[in-house]
Amino acid sequence: MALWRGSACAGFLALAVGCVFLLEPELPGSALRSLWSSLRLGPAPVPAGPLSPEGRLAAAWDALIVQPARRWRRVAVGVNACVDVVISGVKLLQALGLSPGSGRDHAVLHSRSDLEEAFVYFMGKGAAAERFFSDKETFHDIAQTASEFPGAQHYVGGNAALIGQRFAANEDLKVLLCGPIGPKLHELLDDNVFVPPESLQEVDEFHLILEYLAGEEWGPFKAPHANRFIFSHDLSNGAMNMLEVFVSSLEEFQPDLVVLSGLHMMEGQRKELQRKRLLEVVTSISDIPTGIPVHLELASMTNRELMSSIVHQQVFPAVTSLGLNEQELLFLSQSASGPHASLSSWDGIPDVGMVSDILFWILKEHGRSKGRSSDLTRIHFHTLVYHILATVDGHWANQLAAVAAGARVAGTQACATETIDATRVSLRAPQEFMTSHSESGSRIVLNPNKPVVEWHREGITFHFTPVLVCKDPIRTVGLGDAISAEGLFYSEVYSD
Incomplete structure (x- = not known):
């Protein structure tokens, strides 16, 4: 009799779950599977029709x-790092008193007007872009407005720091990060990221990330895709100041993979400095052990x-x-x-x-x-x-x-x-x-x-x-x- 009651109960519950599925076809499959498994009634029924x-x-x-047969154990990453201030591009430009004019690309931004034109140019294409802002005082004024704007968020930034942060999510990997790392960035980094003392500095480098959503409109411009426009007045990363620290740290760290980034930041430098730094980059890479x-x-x-x-x-x-x-x-x-x-x-x-x-x-x-x-x-x-x-x-x-x-x-x-x-x-x-x-x-x-x-x-x-x-x-x-x-x-x- 007890066995019969148990079977009847299980049958009734199974019928009830089936009714739930019929009456609520939009209920997430995960919820139905969880309910079914909690009743210990065997494999969950699969909704009719092919998966998307x-x-x-x-x-x-x-x-x-x-997983690969042979995995990395120690990864060294350098040399650009900063704090990203992420904010709605349209809202920030509106807060700066700017209006959408004619979109136009600028290789280097010299003014707020250049910023507005370049932003809407790339927003209209739904394309990502990154530019150097040449005027230090104007950039700092814009950065302060952005940092204090409601909803502004601060994140780890810079290709090297972001790549290092991603690698650090794997606990069995040891990660070395070299770059201009100020107090705010150091606070944001994963505990699994090791920063050599020579990379620490008193002031952070800030990059402003102006985001826009797919379909977002500003004046005559409409973004076909969600994306972002990045700009900065970043001299430490632009001069690749931490390149030598990075290479000198490799001998002690002994990585089995090296990741280098930040060459694009040199666009703000004079041509002679660019050429000199590139030669030093090649020399530094050649110093990394073969293999x-x-x-x-x-x-x-x-x-x-x-x-x-x-x-x-x-x-x-x-x-x-x-x-x-x-x-x-x-x-x-x-x-x-x-x-x-x-x-x-x-x-x-x-x-x-x-x-x-x-x-x-x-x-x-x-x-x-x-x-x-x-x-x-x-x-x-x-x-x-x-x-x-x-x-x-x-x-x-x-x-x-x-x-x-x-x-x-x-x-x-x-x-x-x-x-x-x-x-x-x-x-x-x-x-x-x-x-x-x-x-x-x-x-x-x-x-x-x-x-x-x-x-x-x-x-x-x-x-x-x-x-x-x-x-x-x-x-x-x-x-x-x-x-x-x-x-x-x-x-x-x-x-x-």
Whole structure:
């Protein structure tokens, strides 16, 4: 009798849960699964109908993302660091008494008017950009207004600090960070980040991050995507003051991976200083023991001569890996006379075949080969809706997992979730694309169940995956740095 009562009770509860599902079809599946499992009635019923493409893609990623056979133990990161003050761009400019005029780009900002014009120019395109503000007093006035503005938030900033912070989330990794680190930034850093005493300074460097939402309007301008406009009057990072401290710290720290960033900050320096500093960068990298890979993270630039120098003055051959986005990739090609350099800008989503052509050209012209003494063997390209990892064959492993992990973190960090929430992201990558435009490439049809596509071209392997774009992003700053760090974390380099 007791057994019969137990079975009847279980049947009644199962019926009740079924009724809940029928009456409340919009109830989250996680809630139903939790209720079912709490009753210990066996596996939860799966709602009828196929999973969404976003859900299938996220599940496929989870199955593909595996740890490399040999993992990093100690990662050294330098040399740009600051405090990011994040604020609504439109609200700050309104508080400064500015009105939207005609959008216009400025390589260097000299006034509030320049700031307003550059901000609306990039807001109208939905594109990220970073500029140097030349007037110290005006910048400090704007920075004070921004810092005290209701809702302004202070975060770890600077590519190196953000990459170090992302690596530090892995407790089994030891992370060294060198950069101009003031008291506020030191307070914000993860406890797992070690800062050498020589990197500490009395005053923080501040960068202002003006964010805008997808669809946000100001005057005649409407943002097609959520993004941000960054500006600063940053002299410590601009002069790369911590480069020597960084390199001198490596001998004691003994990293098995080095990440370098901050070259773009030199745009505010005179040409002679830029050339001198680049030579010192190359010398410093050459002092790093052979066999330790060096990743260079690029960022938004406007000085073609500086970019050309970075490409040609032995910086590219001295590093092992690059990280960059669509603006930086096209600007690099324009500065160094690469493929598709006649394009003034991308028309919407960057064409996959054109991106692939430029990545191929970089590795063929400046990467490692039998006739060239270059260390460059890997490029991690990221844009809003897809990522590509391009590698010279025979030097890197686990890149399928690495590109998937980089794309996954873009969706989780933008939405501020621990895992991909398929209801909060959308699949916007092209459903079909060609792998090249300069030769007869293959036509690829996207399949969410197999989200990483691989192709080969003259000894170079490409791994492509879509990104699940957050519909209502919480924060866009630092996504590129998190993507590069996550991709590196899952990468494995072969010993020479």
